[in-house]
Amino acid sequence: METITWSSEERQIAQTAFKKAYRREVQSLIEYVQTQAGSITEVNDLWQLHDLLSARRHQLDGKYDSRDASLVFVFAELVKQKLLAVEELEGINPDKLTKIVALSRM
Amino acid sequence: METITWSSEERQIAQTAFKKAYRREVQSLIEYVQTQAGSITEVNDLWQLHDLLSARRHQLDGKYDSRDASLVFVFAELVKQKLLAVEELEGINPDKLTKIVALSRM
Numbered sequence: 001m002e003t004i005t006w007s008s009e010e011r012q013i014a015q016t017a018f019k020k021a022y023r024r025e026v027q028s029l030i031e032y033v034q035t036q037a038g039s040i041t042e043v044n045d046l047w048q049l050h051d052l053l054s055a056r057r058h059q060l061d062g063k064y065d066s067r068d069a070s071l072v073f074v075f076a077e078l079v080k081q082k083l084l085a086v087e088e089l090e091g092i093n094p095d096k097l098t099k100i101v102a103l104s105r106m
Numbered sequence: 107m108e109t110i111t112w113s114s115e116e117r118q119i120a121q122t123a124f125k126k127a128y129r130r131e132v133q134s135l136i137e138y139v140q141t142q143a144g145s146i147t148e149v150n151d152l153w154q155l156h157d158l159l160s161a162r163r164h165q166l167d168g169k170y171d172s173r174d175a176s177l178v179f180v181f182a183e184l185v186k187q188k189l190l191a192v193e194e195l196e197g198i199n200p201d202k203l204t205k206i207v208a209l210s211r212m
Contacts, residue, residue, distance in 0.1 A: 032165055033152060037143030043132045047140060047174045053156035 005098065012054050013091045014071055021083040022064055029056055072096055074101030110202065112174050119197045120177055126191040128170055135162055178202055182209030 006014065037051050065074055078084040079100060086101060112120065142155050146192055171180055185206060186192040 026152070030148075030152060033155070034143050034146065037140050040136050041142065042136075044177065046132070046136060046159065047163060049139070050156070052157035053152065055154060057156055069108050 004068060004072060006071060007093075008090050010096075013089065014066065014075070017078075017084055017088050018064055018066060019076070020088060021078045022060075024083050025060070025081075029060075072099050073103065075100045076106075079104035110174060110178060111198075112177060116198050116202075119195065120172065120181070123181070123184075123190055123194050124170055124172060126167075126194060127184045130189050131166070131187075135166075178205050179209065181206045182212075185210035188212075 011052075031063075032055070036052065039047065040046055040049065041085075063074065063077070065068075075084065075089060079086055086097065086104075089097060089100065139155065139159070142151075142158065146152055146155065169180065169183070181190065181195060181207075185192055186209075192203065192210075195203060195206065198206075
């Protein structure tokens with residue numbers, strides 16, 4: 001696969017977009033955890049919350065991969081999950097944006 | 107170390123006491139988790155809650171060990187942690203109770 005290079009301006013836009021998406025994802029997870037915690041009544045509910053946190057922590061650790069070769073795929077996933085709007089990637093080269101949009105629809 | 111044997115009546119009392127202590131410990135953990143969850147504001151708080159659940163799950167899995175050779179030690183720990191009152195072990199042989207109380211003060 002070809003290597004996609006990112007200019008320093010694009011990296012700056014990417015970093016800002018990453019932070020936005022991450023904050024949104026974390027905020028949504030916090031709200032979900034608080035709702036789940038509020039409805040705990042027995043020990044299995046506790047361990048379900050634990051399993052959820054284990055899975056989401058693992059997933060979040062791997063997801064926000066900012067290496068050049070990963071960025072298009074990560075942004076496609078974030079757009080797909082509605083954690084980012086394509087408009088928030090404005091300033092990134094149109095070829096990359098086209099790839100991101102196409103991948104986000106898969 | 108000598109093997110301590112438990113009669114079937116004692117085992118019955120032990121099982122009931124185990125369940126009581128377990129319920130109390132779980133209930134206290136649920137309340138703690140709900141309080142912690144309520145004060146989550148950022149991602150590190152989420153992972154702190156996750157770490158807490160990991161530790162407590164591991165600890166609870168190992169703690170309620172109902173093998174004859176473990177019971178005295180487990181009850182001593184439960185009494186020490188105020189999850190059980192000695193009176194709730196009434197019916198268990200006085201020698202065992204003396205050991206439990208002595209160990210609970212260590």
